[in-house]
Amino acid sequence: MSVTTADTHHDDHHHHAPTGLKRWLFSTNHKDIGTLYLWFSFAMLLVGGLMALVIRAELMYPGMQVVDPEFFNQMTTVHGLVMVFGAIMPATVGLANWMIPLMIGAPDMALPRMNNWSFWILPFAFGILIAAVLMSAFGEGNPSAPNFGWTFYAPLSTKYGPASTDFFILSVHMMGISSIMGAINVIVTVFNLRAPGMTLMKMPLFVWTWLITAFLLVAVMPVLAGAVTMMLTDRNFGTTFFDAAGGGDPVMFQHIFWFFGHPEVYIMILPAFGIVSSIIPTFSRKPLFGYASMVYATASIALLSFVVWAHHMFTVGMPLAGTLFFMYMTMLISVPTGVKVFNWVATMWRGSLTFELPMKWSLAFVILFTCGGLSGLMLAITPVDFQYHDTYFVVAHFHYVLVSGALFTLFAAAYYWLPKWSGVMPSKLLGELHFWNSLLSVNLLFFPMHFVGLAGMPRRYADYALQFADYNWWISIGGFWFGLSQIFFLAVAVRCAMKKGEPAPANPWDAPEEDLEWTVPSPAPFHTFDTPPVVK
Amino acid sequence: MAEQSLQQRNRKTLTKLVIGVVAMFGFAFAMVPLYNVLCDITGLNGKTNSSAAAGPTALDEDRLVTVQFVASNSRGMPWEFAPETRSLKIHPGEIKQVSFYVKNPTGEHMWAQTVPSVSPGVAAQYLKKTQCFCFDKQQLDAGSDESMPMIFYLDPEIPRHVTTVTLSYTIFDITDRVEAEQSAEKKDLAAR
Numbered sequence: 001m002s003v004t005t006a007d008t009h010h011d012d013h014h015h016h017a018p019t020g021l022k023r024w025l026f027s028t029n030h031k032d033i034g035t036l037y038l039w040f041s042f043a044m045l046l047v048g049g050l051m052a053l054v055i056r057a058e059l060m061y062p063g064m065q066v067v068d069p070e071f072f073n074q075m076t077t078v079h080g081l082v083m084v085f086g087a088i089m090p091a092t093v094g095l096a097n098w099m100i101p102l103m104i105g106a107p108d109m110a111l112p113r114m115n116n117w118s119f120w121i122l123p124f125a126f127g128i129l130i131a132a133v134l135m136s137a138f139g140e141g142n143p144s145a146p147n148f149g150w151t152f153y154a155p156l157s158t159k160y161g162p163a164s165t166d167f168f169i170l171s172v173h174m175m176g177i178s179s180i181m182g183a184i185n186v187i188v189t190v191f192n193l194r195a196p197g198m199t200l201m202k203m204p205l206f207v208w209t210w211l212i213t214a215f216l217l218v219a220v221m222p223v224l225a226g227a228v229t230m231m232l233t234d235r236n237f238g239t240t241f242f243d244a245a246g247g248g249d250p251v252m253f254q255h256i257f258w259f260f261g262h263p264e265v266y267i268m269i270l271p272a273f274g275i276v277s278s279i280i281p282t283f284s285r286k287p288l289f290g291y292a293s294m295v296y297a298t299a300s301i302a303l304l305s306f307v308v309w310a311h312h313m314f315t316v317g318m319p320l321a322g323t324l325f326f327m328y329m330t331m332l333i334s335v336p337t338g339v340k341v342f343n344w345v346a347t348m349w350r351g352s353l354t355f356e357l358p359m360k361w362s363l364a365f366v367i368l369f370t371c372g373g374l375s376g377l378m379l380a381i382t383p384v385d386f387q388y389h390d391t392y393f394v395v396a397h398f399h400y401v402l403v404s405g406a407l408f409t410l411f412a413a414a415y416y417w418l419p420k421w422s423g424v425m426p427s428k429l430l431g432e433l434h435f436w437n438s439l440l441s442v443n444l445l446f447f448p449m450h451f452v453g454l455a456g457m458p459r460r461y462a463d464y465a466l467q468f469a470d471y472n473w474w475i476s477i478g479g480f481w482f483g484l485s486q487i488f489f490l491a492v493a494v495r496c497a498m499k500k501g502e503p504a505p506a507n508p509w510d511a512p513e514e515d516l517e518w519t520v521p522s523p524a525p526f527h528t529f530d531t532p533p534v535v536k
Numbered sequence: 537m538a539e540q541s542l543q544q545r546n547r548k549t550l551t552k553l554v555i556g557v558v559a560m561f562g563f564a565f566a567m568v569p570l571y572n573v574l575c576d577i578t579g580l581n582g583k584t585n586s587s588a589a590a591g592p593t594a595l596d597e598d599r600l601v602t603v604q605f606v607a608s609n610s611r612g613m614p615w616e617f618a619p620e621t622r623s624l625k626i627h628p629g630e631i632k633q634v635s636f637y638v639k640n641p642t643g644e645h646m647w648a649q650t651v652p653s654v655s656p657g658v659a660a661q662y663l664k665k666t667q668c669f670c671f672d673k674q675q676l677d678a679g680s681d682e683s684m685p686m687i688f689y690l691d692p693e694i695p696r697h698v699t700t701v702t703l704s705y706t707i708f709d710i711t712d713r714v715e716a717e718q719s720a721e722k723k724d725l726a727a728r
């Protein structure tokens with residue numbers, strides 16, 4: 001094998017990189033598309049963050065002050081959808097685009113045209129969703145934006161859904177198609193474009209976790225598409241999948257949704273596992289402890305994630321045997337998760353640790369994600385969940401695993417690979433400010449939610465009983481503080497994009513030389529590995 | 537040539553994955569009958585039999601189980617709907633008749649469907665109805681009312697720890713759907 005180029009890529013080879021708007025609109029280059037994904041997801045993080053601040057502004061004091069409950073419901077709904085489908089997922093796809101070809105010694109993604117499609121669908125999908133919010137907020141008398149929670153349970157979203165629900169359905173379909181295309185691209189790339197000698201068990205863990213994530217996506221995004229299709233026909237074409245009056249069953253919606261929904265939470269966290277598994281060895285100056293066990297743990301988490309979905313619906317009145325099954329399976333998932341945490345700690349054990357920014361974020365992740373895992377275990381205990389279900393305790397749980405979990409690793413990844421992407425080192429001062437402010441504020445924001453949740457404060461209400469007032473004030477302060485802290489990151493990212501900062505060497509962190517991404521210059525040239533490297 | 541074979545390999549992997557995606561989309565819909573079969577077997581969600589059951593085979597005079605009746609309206613359904621008996625105690629295996637009162641207070645002829653649900657879920661498969669208004673659609677003329685009978689028994693196999701069973705009905709307005717079906721049928725006949 002002498003030349004390995006991605007198939008549709010001959011014309012712009014080395015000679016002229018397209019410029020201006022066209023470069024981005026028609027791009028088939030994995031690095032450009034990765035950059036687009038990353039900027040897009042950061043923009044969505046800010047949009048979703050603004051909605052979260054509306055929520056926290058309303059909840060800062062008891063009683064109604066900022067928005068009416070109807071709009072509050074739209075905020076919780078669209079905040080969740082934007083963060084899950086617009087911020088976290090596209091960010092991990094962006095990282096996959098940038099890093100997987102560099103990590104396996106491939107010249108590009110295997111299906112570059114599809115890659116372009118899968119990105120460019122997204123702005124339209126979110127344009128539709130956000131337009132619904134803007135129209136409801138600023139158009140007197142317009143119907144409400146989606147207001148039924150990010151889990152869009154029937155019949156709230158079918159029979160009682162506002163007119164904008166049909167836009168929501170279209171938007172979810174588009175997001176789904178985009179992520180399925182992204183996932184297919186990853187699988188084809190990893191299967192067919194690895195450099196000679198790069199066997200599966202030599203792949204960096206980030207590639208492994210993404211490969212497994214991609215299979216999860218291919219398996220469950222179509223199920224989500226099925227669910228919204230049933231909603232569409234229930235709403236508009238007289239079917240009664242979820243309508244009891246016609247023989248359907250609204251609880252079945254929950255089963256279908258969570259059959260997608262639980263694997264979905266692992267879709268958001270597995271790439272994060274891969275990121276810290278790359279970063280911790282570098283800054284411990286030791287190889288990753290238990291590489292093979294990490295791969296198997298990831299695979300078992302993925303398999304188990306298909307048989308735990310009903311832990312989200314313990315209270316719907318399942319038979320005892322079913323409840324027990326889902327309870328034990330859920331607890332079983334924490335075993336492979338525990339293996340991973342153990343391996344990260346063992347990697348650091350007796351390593352020569354240094355604490356550069358990527359490592360700081362990764363360490364914060366390991367500790368705070370474990371907190372989130374522990375509250376998850378509490379929720380997995382069925383009788384306990386009867387009390388905790390739909391309270392702020394659940395909100396605390398999933399924000400610990402998603403914000404101080406997934407989002408923190410995305411920042412870790414950004415600080416780690418920004419030198420490679422941009423050619424300049426991210427600003428240390430701004431980065432430290434970003435890290436410490438985020439770390440402190442995220443705990444002020446989410447930790448007290450455990451307490452108010454245990455005390456019985458329900459989620460998804462625009463108001464609360466007076467006894468929760470003080471905690472909620474602090475939570476809101478944490479929220480604004482966390483939100484503002486992200487401006488530091490905006491500054492870091494913009495500075496790097498403008499090439500302001502210390503020039504980065506090819507391997508600024510002294511990463512192990514098996515990690516192929518550090519063997520190319522910084523910034524990574526437009527085309528890399530046109531001749532595949534040989535992996536020993 | 538190496539290049540072509542890469543393209544072919546890509547295409548092959550792509551085809552397999554697309555088949556997987558389509559299959560999983562189908563699986564979402566396959567979950568509907570699967571779910572219904574599971575519910576029938578396990579009584580999940582308190583679904584009861586939707587066609588008449590045969591009579592009981594035994595009688596358990598040793599214990600009494602309380603059966604409660606609840607009726608509620610789905611949002612926007614204007615009918616009055618209430619059980620005439622709120623609660624009774626029966627022996628498993630004993631056949632009982634109760635009735636529910638409905639009234640259509642509107643000025644129009646309407647169609648309705650009632651949907652039963654049993655709690656606790658485990659009891660659902662032991663509550664057997666030999667006759668029930670819920671097996672069929674109901675219609676009432678403007679302003680008229682009716683007392684709808686329901687005949688049931690509890691299967692003597694019902695677990696001993698179940699001492700109270702609640703049977704709740706929700707009534708739904710299905711006028712639009714029925715009328716749409718009827719006009720479609722009429723069109724069909726006219727076309728023939």
Ligand code: HEM
Binds near residue numbers: 269330334
């Ligand atoms: C040790 C592992 C975990 C266990 C045992 C666990 C368990 C649970 C349980 C039982 C619930 C349902 C609570 C309720 O609604 O009453 C829940 C909710 C949730 N979990 Fe986890 N979880 C774990 C890890 C994770 C991870 C890694 C993520 C995502 C990265 C995650 C995301 C979520 C989300 C988003 C919800 C709430 C969904 C909603 O109702 O809106 N969990 N978890």
Ligand SMILES: [Cu+2]
Binds near residue numbers: 261262265309
């Ligand atoms: Cu879950």
